[in-house]
Amino acid sequence: MAVRVYSARRVVTMDATTPEATHVAVRDGRILGAGGPELLGFYPGAVEDARFAGKVIVPGFVEGHAHASEGMVWRRPYLGFFDRTMPDGSTAPGARTRADALERLRTLEAELPPGEPLLVWGFDPIYDDGPRLHRRDLDAISTSRPIVVSHASGHIINVNTLVLERSGFSADSNLDGLLRDADGLTGELMGPPAMQRATRVAGGGGLMQRLDEPGLRAFARQAARAGITTATDLQRKLDDETLDLMRRVTAEPGFPMRLVAALGAREYTLAEGVARIGQLLGTGNEKLHLGIVKLTVDGSIQGFTGRLRWPGYHNGAPNGMWYIAPAELEGIVAAYLRVGAQIHIHTNGDEASAVAIDALEHVLARCPRPEHRTTLQHCQMADAAQFRRMAALGMAANLFVNHIYYWGEQHAALTAGPVRAPRMNAAATARREGVPVAIHSDAPVTPLGPLFAMWCVVNRLTSKGRVFAPAERLDVAQALHAVTLGPAWTLRLDHAIGSIAPGKFADFAVLEDDPFDVAPERLREIDVHATVVGGVVCLP
C-alpha cells in the first residue's frame, strides 16, 4: 500500500526521540515515522500530501472520561449558560440571563405538539444572582403541559405546578427534597427519589437509557470536532445488543473514532460483572477497546454527595454518599483485578479517594499485579500525600480540571470553601509526586474539548476570572501530555496511541494554530481543522 507523507507547519509528536517534525509518513493506517522532507526519500513511491501544509499536527486527543450520552442529550433542548456545539455542528446558544432562559422555554413550548412534555437540560443558575427559578415562572409558560428543567449539575430539577400535582407533591407534602417557601412548594426538587418521580409522571422517564446507533455516531462526530481520536464511554451496561452496535459501527473503515467502552459495575452484581468483563477481554477491534471496569465510590461535590475528609463541606452540609461501602470496595477491586480487568474508580471527594487507595493497597499486598494502572477518575481533592501513595501503588489520576472554570466559584463559596477550592485538581502536585496525569471533560457534564481542558489546567481561571492556585498550573507541553499520552496510559493504550511515533496508529488532531505559540489564555480558541484516525481524514 502507498506511503503518504503529510507535511505541516509543525508536527508536535510527544515522542521524546523526535519531538519536532514537519512531516509524518503513514502506511496502512499506521505511522512509519515523523521527521523532515527527507521522509519522502525513505519510501519509494511515497506521495506527499500537503493539505495540512499551514496547520499544526499533534497526536489525536484522547478523552479518558466521557460518556456516549453526549451524542444523545441533544435530543432534548439545551438551556445552559454557555454556548455549546451540537452533533450537527450548529451552536446551541447559551441562555445568559433568566429572561433569555424563559424566552427560550416559551419558544420551545410554542413549537411542541400538544400533549408532549417540555424537557430541557443543562440549566445552570449559578451565574444568575436573581431569585431561584420558581414554578410560577414555568407556569407562565404552560400550565397544561408538563415542564421539567434539569440542572447542569444533574442533581436538581425545576418543574411546573402541573408536574407537582401529577407527582402528588403539594404544599401539603412535607418531604425531603422538595424546596418550599411561604407559598408552598417552589417546584425545585433535589435527590433521586423526588426527581425520578417527577420526571416519570411528566413523561420523561426511560429516555436515553440505551445507547443507539444515531447516538453513537453523534458522539463520534462531537469527538472529531474537538480533535479527539479516542474517547471513552466510561460507564455502560455492555449487554449483547449494545456491544453488537459498538462492534458493527466501529468496524466501519470511516468511523472517525476509537471507542473505549468501560463496563459500569453498578449495572451488574459483582459476580455478573466479573463474568461479563471476563468474556469481553480481548474481544474488541482496532477501534473498540474493552476490558475496563468503572466503579463509582461517591457522588459529586457540587451536589454535596461527594465524600469529603475533615472539615467536610464548607457550608456545613452533611457529608455525602457512598455508592460502594468502603469495606466492600476491596473485595470488588480484588475480583475485577483477578479476572484481568483494568479498574477506573470514580472518587470525587478526598475521603473517597482515600478509601480507594486503601482498598487497592490491601489488594495488591495480597495479590500483586504489575501494570494494573488503576485510575482514579475526577480525584478532585487529592493532596500531595494521597498522590504520593497513588504513585507508590502505580495508580493514575484523571483530574476534572474543567471544574475550576465551571464550578470553581461555587466550590469556593459552598463546598470545599475558599481555602481548599483553589487546591482542587492539583495537577502540578500530582505530576511532581510521580502520578501519571490525564484531564477530562466528563461530557456531557462539560463540553468535549481537550483544548478547553488544556486551557483550564494551564490558566486555572474560574468563570469570574479568578486564578486558582497558580502553582498548580501545568505548562502547555504538560497539558498536551495530559490529553494525549497521559490518558492513553490510563487506558492501557499508550503503546498504540497518544504520540506520533513509529508503529502507532496514524491518529492526529490537525489544528489551525500552534498551542505552543498562542498566548496561554487563548488555548481554548484554537480551532480544530480535522482529525485523522487510522490514516483516514475526518473533516468536522
Place this chain on the structure above:
Amino acid sequence: MIRLLVVGGFLGAGKTTLINRLLARAERRFAVLVNDFGSVAVDAALLAAADASSMTLANGCVCCSIGDDFGLALERVAAGGPELVVVEASGVSDPWRIAQLALVEPGYELGPLVVLADAADLPRLLADPAIGDVVRGQLAYADIVVLTKTDLAGERLVQTREVVRTIRPQAHVIEARHGEVGLAELDFAVPHERARFLATAAHPFRTWTWRDPRPFDRGALRALLGALPASVLRIKGFCGLDEEAGDFLLQYAAERWSFTRSGAGAERALVVIGTQALDPAYLAADFAAALR
C-alpha cells in the same frame, strides 16, 4: 392500600438473610423489591417463574429488582395486587429517604421503617470516621431496630443496645439470633381494642384513634404536624380541611407528612401509632385546637 415495609441497615447487617427467609416462609402474598437481585437465593422447589429482573414463587410472592427508579418499581409491583411490599434499601443508602415516598405514592401506606444492625459490629461501625455518619443516619428514623448476630455479640450487646437507644430512643428493638424474625414482628404490633393501653413486650407500640367529623384548619394542622412529640411514629387516616369538599388522606411519619385528596367517603378518623410514651390526652387537646 398496600402496606410498604422498608428494610434498611448497613452492609453485613443481614438484610438478605432476612429477605430470603421471609420469602421462603410467606404466609401472606407479598412482593419484595431488592437492589441486588443476584443475592436472593430462592429454593428451586419454591420457584414458579423467573426472568432477568423478577422471580415469582409458588407461594404467590414475587421478588423484583428495584432498578433505576424506585417509584416505577413500586408502581409495577402494585399492579400484581400484593398485600404487602417489602423494600430492601441498599446497604449504603438512607432508607428513610425512600420510605418517605410512600407517603405520596398512590395506593400505598407506610409501615414501620425497619433497620437491621449487626449487634456484634455496630459500635465499631459507628466509630468508623468514614461510615459512622451513614450508619447513624440509617438508624435515625427507625421504628423497629432488629439486632442480628446477637449470639456473636457477647458483652457488646449491652453497648449496642445503648447506642441504638441514644440514636433513636423511640425505636422498638428486637433481637434475631440467626435472622429468625417473623413478618408479624416487623409491624406496629399493637394490642387489641380492649387492652389498648396495656403495653406489653409483645405490643411495644400504642395506638389511639381521633374521631371527629369536623374539618381541620389547614394551617393549624400543618403547624400541629410540625410540632408533634417524638412519641408519635405514624398517623394515617381521613379528615376534612377548611371548607373544601370531600376528604383528605393524611399520612405522617417522623416529622414528614403529606395530605392528599381522597376519593373514598371513609369515616373521618386519624389512627395514631406511637411509642409507649404516647399521651392521648395531650394529643386530643392539640387535635381539638386545630379544628376549624
